[in-house]
Amino acid sequence: MRIPEAKDPVAALRTALPEAVLYAKDFRGETTIVVHPQHLVAALQFLRDTPGLVYNFLSDISSVDYYPEPPTEQRPERFAVSYHLLSMLYKRRIRVKVFVAEDEPEVDSITSLWPAANWLEREIYDMMGIRFRGHPDLRRVLLAEDWDGHPLRRDYPLGYEQVQFSFNVEEIIKHKPLAEE
Amino acid sequence: MGVSAKLGNLGVVTTTLEQAVNWGRTGAMWPLLFGLACCAIEMMATQASDYDLSRFGMELNRASPRQSDLMIVAGRVTRKMAPVVRQLYDQMADPKWVISMGDCASCGGVYNNYAVVQGVDEIIPVDVYVAGCPPRPEQLIHGIMTLHERVKGERISQWA
Numbered sequence: 001m002r003i004p005e006a007k008d009p010v011a012a013l014r015t016a017l018p019e020a021v022l023y024a025k026d027f028r029g030e031t032t033i034v035v036h037p038q039h040l041v042a043a044l045q046f047l048r049d050t051p052g053l054v055y056n057f058l059s060d061i062s063s064v065d066y067y068p069e070p071p072t073e074q075r076p077e078r079f080a081v082s083y084h085l086l087s088m089l090y091k092r093r094i095r096v097k098v099f100v101a102e103d104e105p106e107v108d109s110i111t112s113l114w115p116a117a118n119w120l121e122r123e124i125y126d127m128m129g130i131r132f133r134g135h136p137d138l139r140r141v142l143l144a145e146d147w148d149g150h151p152l153r154r155d156y157p158l159g160y161e162q163v164q165f166s167f168n169v170e171e172i173i174k175h176k177p178l179a180e181e
Numbered sequence: 182m183g184v185s186a187k188l189g190n191l192g193v194v195t196t197t198l199e200q201a202v203n204w205g206r207t208g209a210m211w212p213l214l215f216g217l218a219c220c221a222i223e224m225m226a227t228q229a230s231d232y233d234l235s236r237f238g239m240e241l242n243r244a245s246p247r248q249s250d251l252m253i254v255a256g257r258v259t260r261k262m263a264p265v266v267r268q269l270y271d272q273m274a275d276p277k278w279v280i281s282m283g284d285c286a287s288c289g290g291v292y293n294n295y296a297v298v299q300g301v302d303e304i305i306p307v308d309v310y311v312a313g314c315p316p317r318p319e320q321l322i323h324g325i326m327t328l329h330e331r332v333k334g335e336r337i338s339q340w341a
Contacts, residue, residue, distance in 0.1 A: 143296075144261045151295050161299040164288060179267075179304050 006090045007052035009033070016046055023074070032082075032095045040098050041108050047085060047094065048113060055085035055094055058110075061120040063128045067154035078102040079130055083110070100130055109135040127152035199337055206250070206276065207238075207329040213249040213269065214242035218256025220283040220315040227318040237325060246272040251328075252305075253321075257285030258298040270305045278332070280324050281307045284314045 010024040010033060020039030025032050035043045047055040064080040071077060077099035086093050100107055109132035110117045121132045122141040129150035132138060140147060149156055164172050216224055228234045228242070235241075243249040246269045258266055270279070281301050284290035287310045289299035298304060308331065311324035 157295065159293040159295060161289065161293060163293060176300070177303050179302060179306055181306050 003089065004051045006092075007050070009047060009053055009055070009094050012050060012053060013043060013046060016050075017043055030093070030095065032097055034097045034099070037098045037100065037107055040096070041110055041113065044083060044085075044096060044110055045113055047096070053087065054089045055087045057086040057088050058114040058116055058120075059084040059086050059093070061117060061124060063124045063130055063152075065128060065152065065154045075099065079105055079128065081107055081124065081130060105130040106133055107131075108133050111135060126150070129153060199335070200333075203333045203335055207332050209238040210251050210278070210325075210329075210332075211241060211243050211249045212239055212251040212253050213246055213273070214244040215252065215269065216255045217258060217262065218285065220255035220286070223315045223318055224253055224255045224282065224321065227321050232318040232322065234322070234325075237322075237329070239325070246270075247274060249273060250277055252277065252279045253282050254279065254286040254301045254305075254307075255282045255315075257290060257292050258301050258304070259296050260298055261296075263298050263304050266301065267304045278308045278328055279305055280321075280328060281310045282321060282324070283316055284312060287312065290314060 010021070010031065013033060013035075014021050014024075017039055020035045020043045022034040022036055024034065033043075047053050062082045062084070064082070066075060066078055066080070069075075079100040079102065081098050081100060083096040084093065085096065098107055105128075107130065109121055111121065111132075112134070118136065119141055121135055122138060124130050125132060125135075125138055126140040126142050127150055139145070143151070161176075162168065162172055216222075226232060228239070239251075246252075250273070252270060252273065254266065270277070279301075281287045285292060285297070286301045287307075289297055291314075293299065301307060309324045309328045311320055313320050316324075
């Protein structure tokens with residue numbers, strides 16, 4: 001069987017789904033396509049199933065919180081979710097990125113395309129608080145079920161105890177919640 | 182005809198009940214088979230042939246909290262693990278003791294963050310703290326000896 005010629009993913013996606021692509025950029029040989037959240041599933045399915053692209057392996061899903069910085073034209077919202085795809089046929093990678101609004105952090109789940117996305121999306125929900133529409137079982141995966149908040153958000157407090165030195169140890173011990181028998 | 186005439190000179194030792202019981206408690210103090218992080222490796226080394234914790238009557242770690250007297254908290258306790266540690270402690274039968282092994286168990290160590298309990302004494306009462314990251318087996322043995330001295334000094338009125 002002849003393997004079809006490899007296509008340029010950005011041009012192919014722009015031709016097939018022109019309304020989906022916000023912009024694309026290249027940085028040190030890595031291609032990133034920023035897509036509109038409404039067309040995320042369609043764009044990923046196109047990248048996976050089109051001959052000449054065949055990004056058939058979902059390496060990872062990651063999320064970003066740009067909290068203290070104000071939004072810009074390139075980065076319109078506070079959160080972003082990145083999908084890292086690998087084409088095992090053409091031995092190349094691509095990153096697909098969507099921006100997620102702060103007041104309603106929700107994107108479509110891609111568990112219908114890759115079942116492996118299940119726990120990756122649960123982890124992002126757990127640590128970053130971004131919900132996934134259509135996920136079959138969106139529970140916390142790392143932290144305890146009754147955990148308050150989402151710790152990887154930039155506005156989450158880092159620790160909850162001062163470091164003890166000889167000058168402040170008595171003050172800290174005074175407020176330490178020691179256990180009873 | 183007394184006992185000594187029948188059996189020969191037994192040699193009589195007089196002691197108090199307190200001392201006899203405390204001697205028995207220190208002579209066979211069984212730890213709970215329970216390690217949380219890298220400190221557990223040093224705890225295993227302490228029990229292995231080089232350092233040989235069985236010299237102090239601790240040759241076996243019981244895998245059940247019902248059969249153990251001593252809990253060695255070896256490693257950092259995460260907030261997800263904390264209820265489990267507390268439940269294991271509650272399941273241990275009296276008398277029971279706790280050694281907090283290493284910096285992480287004692288005060289959080291380098292993990293001063295949201296996920297780690299800043300000292301296991303926030304969830305269970307601790308008798309002896311062993312410093313070190315991780316403590317060498319000698320240090321852990323010293324901590325156990327310190328606990329033994331403490332147990333030997335216990336009075337009847339303090340017995341649970």
